[in-house]
Amino acid sequence: MDVKQDDIRGKIRGHDYRAEISTDLPFRKWLYSWLFDPKIEFNYQKEVENWIALLIVVNLMALLFEQVPQIHEPHALLFHVFDIFSVIVFSIEYLMRLYVAPEDEEFNSDNKKGLAYLRYMKSPFAIVDFFSVAPFYLQAFLPVDLRMLRFLRLLRILKIFRILIPAYQQFVIANKGRTFRQKMHALVFPSEYGGSLQGLFDTFIVVWVIISVVSVVLESVTAIEYILHIQFIIVDAIAVGIFTMEYCMRLYCCVEEPGFESAVTGRFKQAKSSSSVIDFLAILPFFLEIILHHLMDLRFLRVFRLMRLLKLTRYTGATATLTKVIAREMPVLGASAFIMLLLVILTASLGYLFEHDAQPEKFDNIPQSIYWAVITLASVGYGDISPVTAGGRIMTIFLALLGIGIFAIPAALLSSAFTDQLRIERETLTNALYEMLSDGIISEEEAEIINLEAKRLHLSEEDVNRLIDKARKERELKDDVSVLPLHKIAATSEHAVEHYRILISQIRMLGIMTDRERFELVAIKNSRLSAQELDLWRQIQNNESESSSS
């Protein structure tokens, strides 16, 4: 099968792939194509929008922090510098968009450059962009009330609609004719109908997880908590509201997921899944603390809000890989843990035996000695408890050396298993490529699957091409059955028959080339061949003789 290499490579993109835009284009067209054209895949348009969105979010946060005098007053200069930086970035963006407007079909349908500029300036997005920077320039010439200025700066948040509206329009088109629940499913679960709005939904949740976790961490800093106590309460309530809504939505529309179709058992299955349990635990402390605070002190539950960080595991394949690795290596890890437990108990007992009399306050009993044993065996060695007797010290020397090896086993196991898992996943992709290359063509759908896998496994375009070459070579070797391993030959009946034919032919050749009488003599004399094997040999050789004579 002749595989068209260039045709395949045109479709495959690693995570580092960039669009190929000719440098011969006029500068304005080239600039538009690289930075703003949403129709060109793998240009920088998404990156530009993401960075602008991030700047908008940071601007919003800066606006919120400006309301807290204890934060704003000591850092007023920093806030001002950030404001100037934001205005410069937003102004450059506005001017660049204005400059490239004639290249955008939306504004230049009749090829009139002047009208294109005007149409752009009158477009809702451009007006929002203008008002997001105008107050800054306005205050340079006119005395504007500070509160009014801050309110006008809030308009920057409207810039987010530049990302939201196209995503929403795409979502509406993709979900035309689908039910309300199917649309909700497309929004919260990854599917072919979700489009970029689903990506934005995920990003929104991720951003709130990060905000929420950072808040919980900062709350533990007394000085910050003292200043931002109310703000932390508000952030937590909003985060819980968002996560509760997400939890309910996932539970309601999970029945659209394959394998979860049943109204009750499907939802129960979803509720039992690890990601849903994490979602539930992320919101539970809030409700419990407020509802039950009259009955008992549940403030300790606040620390469990950090569980929200685990929500991020839904958005990364790394945790799934780690879970697979741990599950696969569990028996060995269990054995290793058992040896460690034995060693800890033994060390603690010997420590107690040698040191109890000398240091009764530190080695009072075996459970108390366990702390010292673990700290010694794990090579941490805080030094708060140490042996003082000769016997105790000699024992510690041996156990510390032993501990290095024993305690390193799980780390080495996990590391090796992680590498193995990565190799398995790459081999799976190679096998998939091998199957995809069966017809010599990689279709658009197949290319999409490869691109998604390449992104998941963080493979560069070069890596993917290397795997394709490997799969292609294996595919080419398919015709030469003899070089394949026996289990691969056995997997395909055609290959098995072909291989059998080759073997018979080789036996015939052997019969022609060797001394048959002497062969049979040796075979019988030393019982090298059984009666059946010898009969088969004679049968093959006689058939050969008959076919030769006829």
Add this chain to the structure above:
Amino acid sequence: MANDDNNDNSIDNVGMTNTDRAFLVFLFGVLILTAWLGYEAYLEGHRTETSKQSGETWAKWLTTAGTERFNKDYAISACTPTDANSNAPHVWGDCLKAITTKPAELSNLINPFTLEPITIVAACDKEEHTTTGQMIIEKALPTPPGSAVPFDVTALTDSDVIDKKLQIHITICDGGDYPIKIAEVEF
């Protein structure tokens, strides 16, 4: 197990079903509940903030008094150092009474949790929750050289003599009766 009533993926089934409407009502209810609980948490946080502001008012007053009370003509005589003509030494109990009795400046401070005047307590009581929004005033005395901690902090009692400068720690008890340190001042 039967599927939901709108599990049909057909193109005709595009509207909202009763199940969808019921879910939206439920979701709205959950969000209202969350908002209400959030508002309750906000109110408690706001009360804690008010308590902190009371503590800060105390800290500001004590700091000012700490520099002025050693002047001869200081208005609140109970808070001045004992003079030669006094029969008994000036103590914190008398000073406290003078500054918290109306119309004194600090007498107007209200505990936002009980809506009664703030009282001074020895420690926050997490078990019985009887000290919510109240204030703790402690004195910090230097420990002998070589001690593990530089100061020994104990409650300022009514019988404590206030002839000399005192290092005072002000703490309030929040909504859960956990202590919040407000300031360390010199009185």
